[in-house]
Amino acid sequence: AAQLRVFLAWSAGNSQLHFAWHMLAMTGMRRGEALELRWRDFNPEAASVMVRRSAGVIRNKGEGSAVMVGPTKGGASRTVDLDPVTVVMGKTQRRERGLVSLQLAAADALILGDAEGRHLHPEHFSRTFRETLARCRKDLPDLPVIRLHDLRHTHATVLLAKGVPVKTVSARLGHASAVVTMTLYAH
Numbered sequence: 001a002a003q004l005r006v007f008l009a010w011s012a013g014n015s016q017l018h019f020a021w022h023m024l025a026m027t028g029m030r031r032g033e034a035l036e037l038r039w040r041d042f043n044p045e046a047a048s049v050m051v052r053r054s055a056g057v058i059r060n061k062g063e064g065s066a067v068m069v070g071p072t073k074g075g076a077s078r079t080v081d082l083d084p085v086t087v088v089m090g091k092t093q094r095r096e097r098g099l100v101s102l103q104l105a106a107a108d109a110l111i112l113g114d115a116e117g118r119h120l121h122p123e124h125f126s127r128t129f130r131e132t133l134a135r136c137r138k139d140l141p142d143l144p145v146i147r148l149h150d151l152r153h154t155h156a157t158v159l160l161a162k163g164v165p166v167k168t169v170s171a172r173l174g175h176a177s178a179v180v181t182m183t184l185y186a187h
Helices: 002-014 018-027 031-035 084-100 122-139 150-161 166-173 178-185
Strands: 048-051 053-060 064-071 078-081
Touching: 002 018, 002 122, 002 150, 018 031, 018 084, 018 122, 018 150, 031 053, 031 122, 053 122, 078 166, 150 166, 150 178, 166 178
Parallel strands: none
Antiparallel strands: 048 078, 053 064
């Protein structure tokens, strides 16, 4: 938790994707789930976000890769509660995207889309996280090298360490059962 706070504090002033890193760390969403979030999924009044779909990469021989939208890994939608800071940051993100183009703040627009409103490529997104963390570690070398997916693991570990019931953490992460959560996070 302390290392995450340090990284996010640094990221706030040094990364254009700070909101993305913050949201992943505070919700435990998978990369593809976050990349497919639309503004209609964000409910600031209820302080929640509805995870309905996931964006992934498909490869067609001879044609390169493309982003494809499908169901979440577990196949089911879920509602994830948001903390007050993430709600404020989400509202700010929508306002700022709306200043660029009203289309970027429309209900069906991607929350984490590019400047044209298209999906960010999942693999480029992960690479950007690695590059961001590498820049951060130049200033803060004591931070560990982690993968983007480790923000999800950190989220779960922090919740379990705080005594949040395993069943609640499991539902938040979209696991099929609490057994899956305990298998991954028993430590």
